[in-house]
Amino acid sequence: MYPYGLEQNPYHGSPTPRMSDSLILGGKRHKEAKSAMLSCISDLHSRIGNGLQDNDSRLVTIIQDVGSGKTHLTLHIKGLPDLARTSVISYADLSQIFPRTVQSVYNAILTGFDDQNILELRKAILYFLKQEAESNVRGAKKIFRFSVIDSFFGKSIHSKAQQIIDNKLTPDYAAADQVLRNKLSIIENNIANSILRNRLRDDVYNVETLEDALASLSAIAKLNLKFLKKLTIFQIDEFDCDKVSLDVIKGIINAHLPSSIITLNLTPSAYEDIRSASISVFDRLEKANYKIDLAGSNTFEEVNDITLEYIRHHDNGVNFTSDLEKDLSSKIKVIYDEFPDFRNVRSMINIFYHAIESAHKRSCAVIDEQAIDDTIKRVYPGLKVRGSIMSIPLSEFIRIKKNCNDLKELEDGVRDAVRNLVNCAHDVGSVSELSSDSTAIEGGDILYNDSTGTRVSVSVVMSKDHLRNFEQISNTVKTSGIVDKLLILTNSYANGMGNGATVVNIDRSKMIDLIYFNGKYEKNDIFEEDQKRALLLARSIKLC
Amino acid sequence: MSTEEEVNAKIHSAGPLGVKKTELRKMFTGSDFEELLDKLVTSGDVVIEKKGTTYYCWHKEHYLQRLLNSDPKFRLIYESLRSLEKSMTESTFQNSTSNYTTKTEILGNDPISTGYSGSSVYLDSSEFMKEFDKSIAENSNSIGWVELEKVRNDLSNKHIYQQEDFYNQVRLLVESNTDKYELSTGGNDGVMIRGMLHGFVRCI
Numbered sequence: 001m002y003p004y005g006l007e008q009n010p011y012h013g014s015p016t017p018r019m020s021d022s023l024i025l026g027g028k029r030h031k032e033a034k035s036a037m038l039s040c041i042s043d044l045h046s047r048i049g050n051g052l053q054d055n056d057s058r059l060v061t062i063i064q065d066v067g068s069g070k071t072h073l074t075l076h077i078k079g080l081p082d083l084a085r086t087s088v089i090s091y092a093d094l095s096q097i098f099p100r101t102v103q104s105v106y107n108a109i110l111t112g113f114d115d116q117n118i119l120e121l122r123k124a125i126l127y128f129l130k131q132e133a134e135s136n137v138r139g140a141k142k143i144f145r146f147s148v149i150d151s152f153f154g155k156s157i158h159s160k161a162q163q164i165i166d167n168k169l170t171p172d173y174a175a176a177d178q179v180l181r182n183k184l185s186i187i188e189n190n191i192a193n194s195i196l197r198n199r200l201r202d203d204v205y206n207v208e209t210l211e212d213a214l215a216s217l218s219a220i221a222k223l224n225l226k227f228l229k230k231l232t233i234f235q236i237d238e239f240d241c242d243k244v245s246l247d248v249i250k251g252i253i254n255a256h257l258p259s260s261i262i263t264l265n266l267t268p269s270a271y272e273d274i275r276s277a278s279i280s281v282f283d284r285l286e287k288a289n290y291k292i293d294l295a296g297s298n299t300f301e302e303v304n305d306i307t308l309e310y311i312r313h314h315d316n317g318v319n320f321t322s323d324l325e326k327d328l329s330s331k332i333k334v335i336y337d338e339f340p341d342f343r344n345v346r347s348m349i350n351i352f353y354h355a356i357e358s359a360h361k362r363s364c365a366v367i368d369e370q371a372i373d374d375t376i377k378r379v380y381p382g383l384k385v386r387g388s389i390m391s392i393p394l395s396e397f398i399r400i401k402k403n404c405n406d407l408k409e410l411e412d413g414v415r416d417a418v419r420n421l422v423n424c425a426h427d428v429g430s431v432s433e434l435s436s437d438s439t440a441i442e443g444g445d446i447l448y449n450d451s452t453g454t455r456v457s458v459s460v461v462m463s464k465d466h467l468r469n470f471e472q473i474s475n476t477v478k479t480s481g482i483v484d485k486l487l488i489l490t491n492s493y494a495n496g497m498g499n500g501a502t503v504v505n506i507d508r509s510k511m512i513d514l515i516y517f518n519g520k521y522e523k524n525d526i527f528e529e530d531q532k533r534a535l536l537l538a539r540s541i542k543l544c
Numbered sequence: 545m546s547t548e549e550e551v552n553a554k555i556h557s558a559g560p561l562g563v564k565k566t567e568l569r570k571m572f573t574g575s576d577f578e579e580l581l582d583k584l585v586t587s588g589d590v591v592i593e594k595k596g597t598t599y600y601c602w603h604k605e606h607y608l609q610r611l612l613n614s615d616p617k618f619r620l621i622y623e624s625l626r627s628l629e630k631s632m633t634e635s636t637f638q639n640s641t642s643n644y645t646t647k648t649e650i651l652g653n654d655p656i657s658t659g660y661s662g663s664s665v666y667l668d669s670s671e672f673m674k675e676f677d678k679s680i681a682e683n684s685n686s687i688g689w690v691e692l693e694k695v696r697n698d699l700s701n702k703h704i705y706q707q708e709d710f711y712n713q714v715r716l717l718v719e720s721n722t723d724k725y726e727l728s729t730g731g732n733d734g735v736m737i738r739g740m741l742h743g744f745v746r747c748i
Contacts, residue, residue, distance in 0.1 A: 268689040268728040269743070270729075271689070295746070344738075
């Protein structure tokens, strides 16, 4: 069993999503983008039968940085069951096409239709021909190889049609061609016939020029509208400034493919390149009907929600309680804050894919700090917590940081750490022994002589109330007459306050480093290397 | 706002280009204008210098920039001093990182506080953010993205920036304001993240 009672790893290990991975969609911005897209589709579909013109089409652009979820969103929309009632969707990834020619791009679009869509269209065409046969249209019965003998044996045209649909009977293609010729254009007829033969994708051999390709795409869109009452959506991913791509897309846009939506996924960099390469294509993109914006797709809230959504989706509200969600969110926050390299969806999913595998191997009920630490060490071996002098492992960093909410406890922890740091420095002769009379000055916490004999008093002042901090610091400074040097460690950013006082501002990372050192010191876990680091830590906060 | 504060603000807004004294006199007609200006000069807030045949006024915050722009000898001495300070700081804290409190203490509370690196003149973080936002607003395309190179060139027209220093400031700004900015890959120069050059920025 995986953590959170899951039966499988909810995350995908591939850098780009597959159709099955894209069933899950998290993140407020991604969901808003999905709504915008569905609104566009719904708007156009509602015009079918209500004045939808033959050349009514829409252009949608999705422009965002790499790894922000463009492909995931696109595939998610393609896989929506509700959308299958209103649309036929083809997904083509231009980066997978080489060499890039009109034919190869057209082929990718044809391949981008699901088999299910093509079967459905084939079935619809056959049912249309069946109706023609039942209406005694000349030559229609011949398609189904229906004769008087079939009537004697109780077979109907409908049952013959079903046999053809089930591929148990081959229709008379020549007869079908004759009947359809009266209802469709030449190119539509060619496409319909290739669909009846289950050879739609072979149509690429009929395409020599861009004009041929556009005519075929237009015919496919018209067939979808006529026989299925559905829109055709052409999803083009990884659109760039390649000349062939630009020519094909410009042609598609200008052709106003009937009852169609063209969606283009590209990066801001590609958008700029297109502007330089072809101002006419750029201008058309600028005037797209819908510009889906995934702005903020890499903010913490978005990345957090997406990461949690994978577990929620597989859990179905059984084990993944709100407390567990909060706990996991706090770990995601630490990773997000500490490692700017991971502030994007793709990286975070990759980390959690490995982390959940690591937790699973140790039979953990949750993704714990150890799992994340193991993942970072294994998958990103060069990565360390920034600014940590004690070289704190990530798992310890996460654990300590999570418990850092009580400032009073933090202050006490830092005070103990500083005391032990002075002791440690004394062990190597950098400072004199810690004075037991630390109350020599009011507000002083630690008293010692440094290596030059200077009498030093250290005061730790921390609270959320910065004003109170400053007041406390000021009072400490005023009463420090009997020491040579007053060192004030505080979390309130304050300048030096004269009177020989040195104010050292320490941030949360430094506090965590101190607490980590303290933990090791109290367990007698300080070895030679740690001692050197401890000395450096002491110097960094001006203890010696 | 008092007249003195108005005069101060007007001189400040002129930036490194300064403002003519005669222009100020026309704007602030009154017998006490000269007294006010003397007061500001005495307090050190304003510097007056003759440029050609005309007297110009600069705010102290922009006068240094003016000297760096116009006086090569001053600039060379200044760069040498900053380089010396930098190497002294680096040798004292050899293993330090940007989290070091002592570095914070030396430079001020804000890691990007007013300070100098080589021949670059840093703005403090709030000033930099203001200028950065303004440049993005002025240069972004219809979908809000702008090349960082353009922003750098824009800001370099007003302040001296080494490329490395500019991008360090951008990195710090973006990392501490993840809800406000986002970066994207591509471009000719920019910030390196995850081993990829991010040369585009926009405000969310």
